[in-house]
Amino acid sequence: MIDALDHLTLRASFREGAVGAYEALLGRQAVDGRIRVGNVGLTIEDHASTAQLSSMVFATASLEKAARLLERRALPGERKGDRLVLSPEATHGVPIALIERTEAPAPSPLLRSSEAAAIDSLDHVVIRSPNPERAIALYAGRLGLDLRLDRSNPDWGSRLLFFRCGDLVVEIAHDLKAGVSDAPDRLWGLSWRAPDIAKANERLKTAGVEVSAPRAGRRPGTHVFTVQSHTANVPTIVIGGLEHWS
Numbered sequence: 721m722i723d724a725l726d727h728l729t730l731r732a733s734f735r736e737g738a739v740g741a742y743e744a745l746l747g748r749q750a751v752d753g754r755i756r757v758g759n760v761g762l763t764i765e766d767h768a769s770t771a772q773l774s775s776m777v778f779a780t781a782s783l784e785k786a787a788r789l790l791e792r793r794a795l796p797g798e799r800k801g802d803r804l805v806l807s808p809e810a811t812h813g814v815p816i817a818l819i820e821r822t823e824a825p826a827p828s829p830l831l832r833s834s835e836a837a838a839i840d841s842l843d844h845v846v847i848r849s850p851n852p853e854r855a856i857a858l859y860a861g862r863l864g865l866d867l868r869l870d871r872s873n874p875d876w877g878s879r880l881l882f883f884r885c886g887d888l889v890v891e892i893a894h895d896l897k898a899g900v901s902d903a904p905d906r907l908w909g910l911s912w913r914a915p916d917i918a919k920a921n922e923r924l925k926t927a928g929v930e931v932s933a934p935r936a937g938r939r940p941g942t943h944v945f946t947v948q949s950h951t952a953n954v955p956t957i958v959i960g961g962l963e964h965w966s
Contacts (some may be wrong), residue, residue: 721786721864724886726779726819727754727761728845728910732771732952738764741950744927746912747838747920748828756828757912758841759887764952771952773907775815776845777803778863778885783820795862810862812854813904814847837919839912843959844882844889846909850901852879852894859883859890872896909955917943917960924950924958937961 732738739750742762748755753764765774780786787804790797795811797804797818804818830838849855860867860883868889869882874896881892893908914920917934924931930948937944942961 721789722778722780722818722885723821724779724824725760725842725845725888725890726777726821727756727763728773728907729763729765729775729777729815730771730952730954731765731767731769731774733766733768734771734952735764735766738771738952741952743831744929745839745924745947745950745956746828747831747833747923749831750828754828756825757839758827759824760842761825771954773845773910773954775817776890776907777817777819779821779824780818781820781822783818786818790862793862795858811858811905812849812851814907816863833923834919836914836916837923838914839920839958840915841913842888843911843913844891845907846891846893846911846955847905848908849892849894849905850898850903851905852881852892852900855881855892855894855905859892865890909957910951911944911957911959914958914960917945917958920958920960921945931958934960 739753742755743750755762783804787797797806802819806816859865865883865885868884872879877896879894879896883890921931921934929950932946934943934945937959942959944957944959947956
């Protein structure tokens with residue numbers, strides 16, 4: 721039913737500044753607040769609130785078939801223009817919509833950057849949830865995403881759930897110390913991929929973006945660095961060293 725994550729929406733009261741920040745971060749040119757890497761888009765909207773990720777929009781080959789299937793799975797939605805907007809109560813507070821798409825758009829043009837040093841795709845989007853079993857019922861049971869990993873690690877203080885969606889992952893992170901509750905989930909962070917982690921790190925430093933030094937990632941064979949500015953308050957890392965999820 722769901723083929724891919726089409727795009728994420730970010731709201732910021734300083735929209736033009738946020739657009740410029742993400743052009744610098746991704747190394748790609750935005751058009752009308754929209755910017756795209758290889759496997760996902762980012763739409764930046766003006767909103768009089770604290771900057772934050774505000775919605776996920778998935779792609780499906782048939783919106784009509786998806787609507788019927790989700791209705792049978794007790795996940796109601798409402799048609800609004802070209803999209804099916806799911807009930808926020810049923811998605812536990814994370815705004816989710818579906819659009820019909822058969823082909824992925826091309827990535828945005830490079831902005832004074834080489835492909836090796838630019839961001840080429842999204843590795844995962846992170847959702848923080850106080851109720852991981854509820855999240856499994858939604859993302860695997862109703863939305864039909866493939867649960868690839870369910871791991872608790874006391875050293876990290878987290879239970880992590882990885883749901884495959886196309887060639888990226890929707891990650892659910894649960895704070896073990898906080899316990900389980902019925903509080904809402906929230907979109908939280910992004911992990912981008914770069915073909916050459918060292919070149920991407922150097923490009924960002926040259927562009928005035930605050931970044932940490934690359935370090936070994938949690939997945940064997942990967943290196944990551946943290947992005948400390950130009951993210952519009954979205955916790956962000958860049959990862960390199962592995963091929964796309966398969």
